[in-house]
Amino acid sequence: MKKIWLLGFGFFSISIGWALYNGFVPFFLNHYLASTALIGFLMTIDNYFALFLQPYIGQRSDRTNTRFGRRMPYLLIGMPLAALFFALIPFHFNLVSLIIFMVCMNLSMAIFRSPTIALMPDITPEPERTKANGVINFMGGCGAILAFSVGSFLYDIEEFLPFLAVSAIFLIALLVVFKTINEKRDTISTAMTMTPKINYKKELNSPTIYLLAAIFFWFFAIQGMEALFTLYGVNELGLSNSSSAFSLTFFSLSFVLTAIPSGILGARFGKKKMILIGIIGLVFIFLLLNLIQSVYFLRALLLVGGIFWACININAYPFIVSTGTEQSFGTRTGLYYLVSSLAAIISPPSLGLLIDLFGFGILFYTAAGSMLLALTCMLKVTISKSTEQASSPDKW
Structure with a gap:
């Protein structure tokens, strides 16, 4: 339990970094670019890296064997580099330098993101992974909240302060994880069995393929909804910009608050059952959101929606890991981020096109339809008893 909370500092640093990056870097780009579409494209660089680099690095970390372990070398390289380039972003002197710092920062993040997340199943027994994922997602959610609250306060004082603060957090998180988690000592013995090569034919079994498809469809719905919700609130419901944006925080807040309970329920009743309930x-x-006009009912529905999203998201990663072997945690982590990043790239422009053609009313109908496709895929995921076993009483 203690080591999971300490490992959560790694995920905390990743989340606070991305939240602050997404929140404030567009302001820098806006100094040089008038095109919102071009700014939006540049802000999706991380998703393109995730498509190619993270599966490779995750698979590479499965085959790494050093005195520091399999995952730790990537943290030791990637986190200091990410801290450096993150700190340099506000000190850019033209558009070219800004883009260079952004690209280098994104590359650095790609080096250690998958190995950091793969450490969780490495050191956690199968029955406890949904609980552990709830803990690290809780810490990640707290990081995002701090990025917008404390980060906004620091940004008002000096633009560079939140970036320097996050760089320091990267280094502190690395120190905490490195000092408290010894892979040679803490990793489950079966997870340390080294194989020269991953058998993709075996790993990409039928349950994995259907689960990856389900992951794509539910991220397609969520990513598109979150990206276009504020515009929906302004154009369809007549809310102000700030009121529309504030309404979406109810979805995120309930997700954070129910992250750990969702993991506990997933361990108790099964990951697949919790995911199906969430979908x-x-x-x-999503269907009810099309019928309401009151901002209070809107926020109430979003509050409940965040709970269902936690049921899905907290149990999804442990589920994708459990459908393979212990030797492929990094590979499966990379595949998880590949399909979620692909959804993040495709969803906003696709839903934006549908809105241009049919109006904002189509947003939540499309999101509901995508969730139904995810449900169809999940129903085709066959699992063994060992995969879905409930955890026995423990120290959690």
Whole structure:
């Protein structure tokens, strides 16, 4: 339990970094670019890196064997580099230098993101992974909240202060993880069995393929909804910009608050069952969102929707890991981020095109339809008893 919370500092640093990056870097780009579309494209660099680099690095870390372990070398290289380039971003002197710092920062993040997340199943027994994922997602959510609250305060004082603060957090998180987690000592013995090469034919079994498809469809719905929700609130419901943006925080807040309980329930009743409950719940939430006009009901539905999203998201990663072997945690982490990043790239422009053609009313109908496709895929995921076993009483 203690080591999972300490490992959560790694995920905390990743989340606070991305939240601050997404929140404030567009302001720098806006100094040089008038095109919102071009700014949006530049802000998706990380998703393109995730498509190619993270699966490779995750698979590479499965085959790494050093005195520091399999994952730790990537943290030792990537986190200091990310801290350096993150700190340099506000000190850019023209558009070219800004883009160079952004690209280098994104490359650095790609080096250690998959190995950091793969450490969780490395050191956690199968029945406890949904609980552990709830803990690290809780810490990640707290990081995002701090990025917008404390980060905004620091940004008002000096633009560079939040970036320097996050760089320091990267280095502190690396020190905490490195000092407290010894892979040679803490990794489950079966996870340390080294194989020269991953058998992709074996790893990409039928349950994995259907699960990856389900992951794509539910991220397609969520990423598109989050990207276009504020415009929906302004144009469809007549809310102000700030009121529309504030409404979406109810979705994020309930997700953070129910992250750990969702992991506990996943361990108790099964990961697949919790995911199915979350998908069905979100289908109804999205359909109901088309019918309401009151901002209070809107926020109430988003609050409930965040709970259902936690049921899905907290149990999804442990589930994708459990459908393979212990030797492929890094590979499966990379595949998880590949399909979620692909959804993040495709969803906003696709839903934006549908809105241009049919109006903002199509947003939540499309999101509900995508969730139904995810449900169809999940129903085709066959699992063994060992995969879905409930955890026995423990020290959690």
